[in-house]
Amino acid sequence: MDFSTTITFNGLIQQFIVGLSRTTILFIVSSGLSLVLGVLRIPNVAHGSLYMLGAFLCYSVATLFGNSPIGFWFAILLAPIGVAIISLATERGLFCHLYDREHLMLLLFTFALMLIFHDAVKLIWGSEYRSLTPPVIFQGSLPILGMPFPKYNLFLLSIGPIVAVGLWFLTQRTKIGKIARAAAVDRDMVGAVGINVSWVFASVFVIGCFLAGLGGALVAPTQNITQGMDHTIIMEAFLIVIIGGLGNVWGALLGALIFGLTDSMGIMILPQFSIVFPYAAVVIVLIFRPKGLLRATW
Amino acid sequence: MPPDGLSRLKWFTLGMAVLIVLALCPQFLPRFFTYLLALILITGLMATSLNVALGFGGMYQFHHAVFYGVGAYSVSLMLIKTNLPIALCFFTAPFASAVLALVMGFICVRLSKLYFGMLQLSLGSLVWVVVYRWYSFTGGDDGLHGVPIPSLISSVSGSFYFTLIVSVVSLGLMYVILNSPFGQILQAIRDNPERSETIGVHVRAHQLVTQVIAGFFAGVAGVLFVTVEGSAFPDLMSWTLSLEFLIMCLLGGWFTFLGPMLGAAIIVSLRTMVGVYTEYWTTVLAIILMLLIFFLPEGVIGYLEGFFKRPDVSTEEDR
Numbered sequence: 161m162d163f164s165t166t167i168t169f170n171g172l173i174q175q176f177i178v179g180l181s182r183t184t185i186l187f188i189v190s191s192g193l194s195l196v197l198g199v200l201r202i203p204n205v206a207h208g209s210l211y212m213l214g215a216f217l218c219y220s221v222a223t224l225f226g227n228s229p230i231g232f233w234f235a236i237l238l239a240p241i242g243v244a245i246i247s248l249a250t251e252r253g254l255f256c257h258l259y260d261r262e263h264l265m266l267l268l269f270t271f272a273l274m275l276i277f278h279d280a281v282k283l284i285w286g287s288e289y290r291s292l293t294p295p296v297i298f299q300g301s302l303p304i305l306g307m308p309f310p311k312y313n314l315f316l317l318s319i320g321p322i323v324a325v326g327l328w329f330l331t332q333r334t335k336i337g338k339i340a341r342a343a344a345v346d347r348d349m350v351g352a353v354g355i356n357v358s359w360v361f362a363s364v365f366v367i368g369c370f371l372a373g374l375g376g377a378l379v380a381p382t383q384n385i386t387q388g389m390d391h392t393i394i395m396e397a398f399l400i401v402i403i404g405g406l407g408n409v410w411g412a413l414l415g416a417l418i419f420g421l422t423d424s425m426g427i428m429i430l431p432q433f434s435i436v437f438p439y440a441a442v443v444i445v446l447i448f449r450p451k452g453l454l455r456a457t458w
Numbered sequence: 459m460p461p462d463g464l465s466r467l468k469w470f471t472l473g474m475a476v477l478i479v480l481a482l483c484p485q486f487l488p489r490f491f492t493y494l495l496a497l498i499l500i501t502g503l504m505a506t507s508l509n510v511a512l513g514f515g516g517m518y519q520f521h522h523a524v525f526y527g528v529g530a531y532s533v534s535l536m537l538i539k540t541n542l543p544i545a546l547c548f549f550t551a552p553f554a555s556a557v558l559a560l561v562m563g564f565i566c567v568r569l570s571k572l573y574f575g576m577l578q579l580s581l582g583s584l585v586w587v588v589v590y591r592w593y594s595f596t597g598g599d600d601g602l603h604g605v606p607i608p609s610l611i612s613s614v615s616g617s618f619y620f621t622l623i624v625s626v627v628s629l630g631l632m633y634v635i636l637n638s639p640f641g642q643i644l645q646a647i648r649d650n651p652e653r654s655e656t657i658g659v660h661v662r663a664h665q666l667v668t669q670v671i672a673g674f675f676a677g678v679a680g681v682l683f684v685t686v687e688g689s690a691f692p693d694l695m696s697w698t699l700s701l702e703f704l705i706m707c708l709l710g711g712w713f714t715f716l717g718p719m720l721g722a723a724i725i726v727s728l729r730t731m732v733g734v735y736t737e738y739w740t741t742v743l744a745i746i747l748m749l750l751i752f753f754l755p756e757g758v759i760g761y762l763e764g765f766f767k768r769p770d771v772s773t774e775e776d777r
Binding site: 203205254257258261263264265267268269271272273274275276278279282283391395398399402432433435436439440442443446447450451 | 518520565568569571572573575576577579580581583584587588590591592593697698701704705708737738740741743744745747748751752755
């Protein structure tokens with residue numbers, strides 16, 4: 161237990177950057193969840209399964225190309241698109257009939273989807289661990305303040321802001337974003353002015369699920385790709401969305417920062433209980449601000 | 459529920475007949491089926507306690523399994539680590555769940571609907587993660603095994619009778635509570651919280667008491683689970699299990715008292731039967747759930763009731 165006595169400034173910085181790259185993944189996944197929750201008002205439990213699906217698809221595409229660098233980029237690109245296509249089919253086939261139901265029904269419906277995706281992954285990929293090596297340019301590490309730091313994590317750190325700005329642009333500056341925001345407030349009114357709300361919802365749902373797939377594809381080279389990864393991520397993503405404020409993309413960013421950083425910093429204080437810190441942080445936030453830190457969209 | 463005397467007598471006779479059949483079960487059923495019946499009773503008791511908050515209280519209890527797990531863990535820990543009288547261990551464990559329900563409820567009842575559910579979910583996962591990680595105290599992800607259950611109730615038929623008696627008493631208590639003035643106010647709050655508030659009902663206090671009641675009986679179910687299985691593990695308070703209990707309420711009919719019990723019976727027996735043939739039981743569950751949401755949103759009992767009388771219970775609560 162001499163871990164706690166060796167907290168140094170460099171160690172702190174290193175943990176901080178590790179936490180930030182974890183935050184990136186959490187942000188990408190939970191912003192998608194938040195988008196769907198904010199506009200469609202669906203607490204999509206299957207979001208974590210799409211993340212898992214993204215990771216497995218990424219693995220499969222990358223191995224198809226024999227783990228070449230080009231294959232890796234293809235995988236990063238194709239996996240989220242595959243997830244988006246699956247989610248589009250689900251939305252058009254099943255979900256679009258259920259929008260006027262209660263939250264509880266929608267939640268249980270997405271739970272059913274989660275169970276099916278879980279079994280589908282088990283059926284297709286089996287239950288062994290998979291792992292993916294990043295391409296050569298991302299292998300190894302760069303020294304930062306004298307501490308080695310994995311290059312792939314730096315790559316992740318650069319993706320996060322791109323997604324954040326992209327989402328901001330999409331929701332604030334494009335026509336579909338504006339319509340989606342309007343539909344989140346009053347979907348009947350949006351329908352009344354002659355906009356096909358059903359397709360707006362479908363595209364928002366697909367964008368949200370694309371982000372889940374992207375998160376899964378990006379995380380694939382950093383950890384083992386397993387059956388259980390849907391359960392942990394969905395819980396974390398839900399908590400992040402709640403503390404950030406439902407439907408608020410910047411809230412998702414803030415929540416992901418809180419969650420990711422308390423997790424990585426907690427390891428330095430109490431390694432055995434590190435996972436407790438983010439959950440405790442969430443509870444503390446919610447006791448004082450039960451509706452989340454930033455303004456929810458509804 | 460039946461208002462006139464004759465039909466009440468009929469229901470009473472029916473209930474007694476079911477009880478007698480259940481009580482005779484261990485005499486002629488194989489051990490496995492006795493065990494399965496006990497499991498159904500426990501799961502049904504758990505689902506009914508969830509339904510007190512969900513169907514009658516109108517609260518989105520997303521993480522009810524926490525109280526189940528806490529009941530199971532408290533009785534196991536008391537039996538393993540302390541020398542308290544055994545009866546006391548069994549008796550006090552549900553109160554641990556009730557206290558947790560009080561604390562969690564105190565924080566959650568400030569909100570309603572989805573926000574309530576989300577807050578409950580996050581508080582519940584905090585409890586889960588502590589139990590999951592605290593190896594020295596709760597055994598971490600291994601859980602606690604070989605809990606010393608007194609020999610009187612550790613055999614298959616012994617645990618069955620214990621389960622039967624305790625769950626029938628608990629169900630009776632919940633029935634009485636839900637049909638008392640308190641229960642009536644609770645349903646009024648479910649149907650229209652604002653109007654209830656206006657006529658002078660303390661909405662939050664009623665909801666908090668409901669949380670404690672629901673948590674207590676979930677704790678009872680947890681204690682019974684330990685009696686039957688002899689172990690407690692973190693999966694007892696996982697949120698997927700909570701969702702399974704929600705499905706049971708939905709399947710049986712969440713505006714009826716006996717619906718969750720029926721739902722539990724269907725799910726537990728289906729899982730056992732389907733599990734023999736395929737490892738993809740959850741897909742079967744998922745398909746049942748989807749069909750249910752599309753075609754039977756009021757559950758099996760709710761659907762059957764619809765044949766005889768049109769209940770004016772609104773399933774479309776405000777979104």
